[in-house]
Amino acid sequence: MARTWTRLHEHLGCPPGPLTFDMVRQAAADHLEESDDLDWKEALPQPLRDGRWNEFAKDVAAMANTRGGLIIFGVQDKTTALVGIDPDEVNRQQYAQWIRNHVQPYLPDLDIFELSDGTKTVLVVDVPASELAPHFVYGTAAKDKDQQAAVVPYRDNDHTAWMAEHQIERAYRDRFARIGRAEEEIQRHIDFTTKTIAAHATAPSAWFVAVSRPQRPLPRGAYTMDRDEARAVLKAATKRAQALLTRKTVPGPLVGMGDTRLNPRPGLRRWVCNNFELPMNREVITELHYDGTVVMAANLSFIREREEPPGQDDALPVSERLVTACCFDFIATAQEQQRKLRLDSTLQLTAAIISPDGPRALAPLTSTWGDGPENTPPYARRPHYLQPAHTALSPAAADDEGRSSANELCADLMNQFGL
The missing domain is CATH 3.30.950.30 (Schlafen, AAA domain)
Structure with a gap:
């Protein structure tokens, strides 16, 4: 690009x-x-x-x-x-x-x-x-x-x-420093989002948290989207996610927000869209940063008021279908922002499943028969921690690459349950 x-x-x-x-x-x-x-x-x-x-x-x-x-x-x-x-x-x-x-x-x-x-x-x-x-x-x-x-x-x-030799040595040091800074920035966004979730959570829950960051972020003073453009990016991402999916799944975070709540509000050099104040559906956060970063988080263990919250010893459910929908919504949002801002560098993407209120066992839910009900297989592992999954997306990536990246993130997360 x-x-x-x-x-x-x-x-x-x-x-x-x-x-x-x-x-x-x-x-x-x-x-x-x-x-x-x-x-x-x-x-x-x-x-x-x-x-x-x-x-x-x-x-x-x-x-x-x-x-x-x-x-x-x-x-x-x-x-x-x-x-x-x-x-x-x-x-x-x-x-x-x-x-x-x-x-x-x-x-x-x-x-x-x-x-x-x-x-x-x-x-x-x-x-x-x-x-x-x-x-x-x-x-x-x-x-x-x-x-x-x-x-x-x-x-x-x-x-x-x-x-000369000393210039090559310095160039290598600069490369490793850039990589370190990029990883630190992604982790900083994950940590801040985790703190935000923990401050609002009313019951133990497992969350999908993902960050997309361009290798060369846009500098301050570069093009900044207005609210209508940010909203258009999220609406376009909703349609793109559905187009990327080749199998039936549950509604993702963007669809769950609904048109009326898919309304970004100003944040610190970013547009923020969340439903924490009126969580009629599962809680969702989506942030479109001015430098090209995208942050998305969704409650994987949403409990309605009439339902009994999990006990202290109960494992937190993690639906494979919902994780799939989250990965595709996240990739689609990163792609739409990438196109809108004309980002000319590769995106580094990280996705994780966390329990913000402390380590809890995570129980995977999956279906053996496609559209059938999900349950936890007896052979599945119930880990308290999952390693983050990483992938990359090239500038102006085609749909096939976006689909492949979303599937890669989902597989890397769910495989840690032994599925």
């Missing part, structure tokens, strides 16, 4: 949005100079001939190792004359293959597309700043084809340089 804010947007004073041919033409006419996040190229990428590295793979890795940027083919680098390329000679599949063969770790979010005004065409390679940097470029020595060598390129203003 192409980024919506680039060097060309900044130079031309354009608001965030898709890159267009007119923007490239105007930037070239303005003689916009190359920089660490902009590289003009006259000719299309060429296969490896004389030399040690695949030049295209090297250029892409260099930008990914720095802060991302655009490589635009069809513009002379010295004069910035827009000469264009022959679209019939573009081979995006081959370019992607070069990246897979020569760059490690693999760059999953690379976007390659053409722009044209009908007479001239340019090829744009949109390289995101990689969370997995440093990326090595692998090649063979000219005199010994069996000898593999690896280097780490980066952009130094308008040209490519090679990282």
Whole structure:
């Protein structure tokens, strides 16, 4: 998914949005100079001939190792004359293959597309700043084809340089720090949601809690949804969840809220939708954060007023059908927010089943006969704690990927019961 804010947007004073041919033409006419996040190229990428590295793979890795940027083919680098390329000679599949063969770790979010005004065409390679940097470029020595060598390129203003050993070491430390911070942020959201649930819970209960966070969250000051847009995201997520499901299940958290209560209210840099004040159905929390984070929680052990709450020694019921519905509602909401905010990075997703008022045995409910009644199999485990389940969702993921991620989360949670 192409980024919506680039060097060309900044130079031309354009608001965030898709890159267009007119923007490239105007930037070239303005003689916009190359920089660490902009590289003009006259000719299309060429296969490896004389030399040690695949030049295209090297250029892409260099930008990914720095802060991302655009490589635009069809513009002379010295004069910035827009000469264009022959679209019939573009081979995006081959370019992607070069990246897979020569760059490690693999760059999953690379976007390659053409722009044209009908007479001239340019090829744009949109390289995101990689969370997995440093990326090595692998090649063979000219005199010994069996000898593999690896280097780490980066952009130094308008040209490519090679990282020294101490720079590579620092790049690895930065990567591990990013991963640690992302995990801490997800856990912080889970902990805060757990405290919120515990403060409102009137009876022992098991809860589904899930957090989706983009690898590169939107910065403050970026686009912020208004209330109507947030409501539209939740309504669209309700429909998407039903479309993703291929088997019958119980209503999920979004459907359980109903149209009248699916009404987000302002929170701390987020839109919050919950029914804690009037819990006629099971309690639900859904939060759409300005930075692209999604938080969802639902009471899996909802007890109506006329029903007897579980005793101190009773296990808390966890319905497999309801966990499935929660996972699909969560994935659908993350996807709809991802599209609305035009998030251009992979989403990291974590889902857990917790008992906020303290450790309690959890009893799984499942059905052997599809639509039949659910019960707890005699062989099922009744754990007091479940490990969180994790998965990822690529930018603008298709329905198949969303469905696969939802099923993966559900399976990883329910398998811990021995089902």
